[in-house]
Amino acid sequence: MLFYRQGFETTSFADIAAEVKISRGNFYYHFRSKDEILDAVVARRLDDTRAMLRAWEAQGADPVARIRCFIEILLRNREPIMAFGCPVGTLATELAKLGHPARGEAVALFDLFRTWLRRQFERAGRPADADRLAMHLLARSQGVASLANAYQDEAFVAREVAEMGDWLETQIAAA
């Protein structure tokens, strides 16, 4: 999506119209304003993310393997991440700087991962500090995405993903 590649504020109706191949004016038949398009895009992403988390949930019963699914998004999506950063994190920071009302929706996107991860850690035998571990993992992912974008370094991403896997093992072994 264009908002991901260019950022929300920088993406104009002309850009969107060129991509979707309808005229600028026609846009207002479907949406009342540009902000409403943003709302729709974020709502869509919320749905897609919920579906993805459900799919990871359906893959198996092992919470540790599920957490590994999360860690490995960094590898699976490394090309777009190196080019444009993390779609969740970059949107949240942009909307925060804009003071945009939809900022909360972007944070809700983070919350989806946070609560999902927390539940996995609870099941993996760390109920007392599940949220702490979830936030730690989220932060690590954000940091890797940020530097991957800055340095375009694929080896760095692979290395950090491996280290997060090691960290996960020691955390669960401590349970």
Added chain:
Amino acid sequence: MLFYRQGFETTSFADIAAEVKISRGNFYYHFRSKDEILDAVVARRLDDTRAMLRAWEAQGADPVARIRCFIEILLRNREPIMAFGCPVGTLATELAKLGHPARGEAVALFDLFRTWLRRQFERAGRPADADRLAMHLLARSQGVASLANAYQDEAFVAREVAEMGDWLETQIAAA
């Protein structure tokens, strides 16, 4: 600085003029274009950062204590970070999305910290993987800044800073 609070592209000449209290037109006596202002801002930040790293260097001879200075920026600057994110990281990602020519300068800002941290790890007895450790620490900081901005959670920042301190100790003990 306004570019930090609002982002570069979103900050208009009108915004800058209001802040600096000179007229829009007068700006072109000092700079040829908006991009030239960005260049000046980044160059200034590069200088300031170099000065800060030199100051940390002058504080003492212990490389571990110096690295701790870096980790603790997250605490010292927690208010602006919770409000606007990390000034280095958010600028780098914005310029990457814009495909802006000054993108390299923003990464040079990262490099300042990276090479400085690398040198400290080398002196602390980890010459073989000093760059790996420097990048890891940079990534951790970026991640904490990103989530601090999203959740405005001061306790989270303090907790992660403490964990980074623990990590640092185990790394140096392993030397």
Added chain:
DNA sequence: GTCTATATTTTGATAGAC
């Protein structure tokens, strides 16, 4: 539903008076 034409505002940038 989709288009063209247009209104309005704002942007980065220029010209010229003082």
Added chain:
DNA sequence: GTCTATCAAAATATAGAC
């Protein structure tokens, strides 16, 4: 050096034909 006035382009948004 700083200002006002202004330009041209691009932005969001609206009106109305088809």
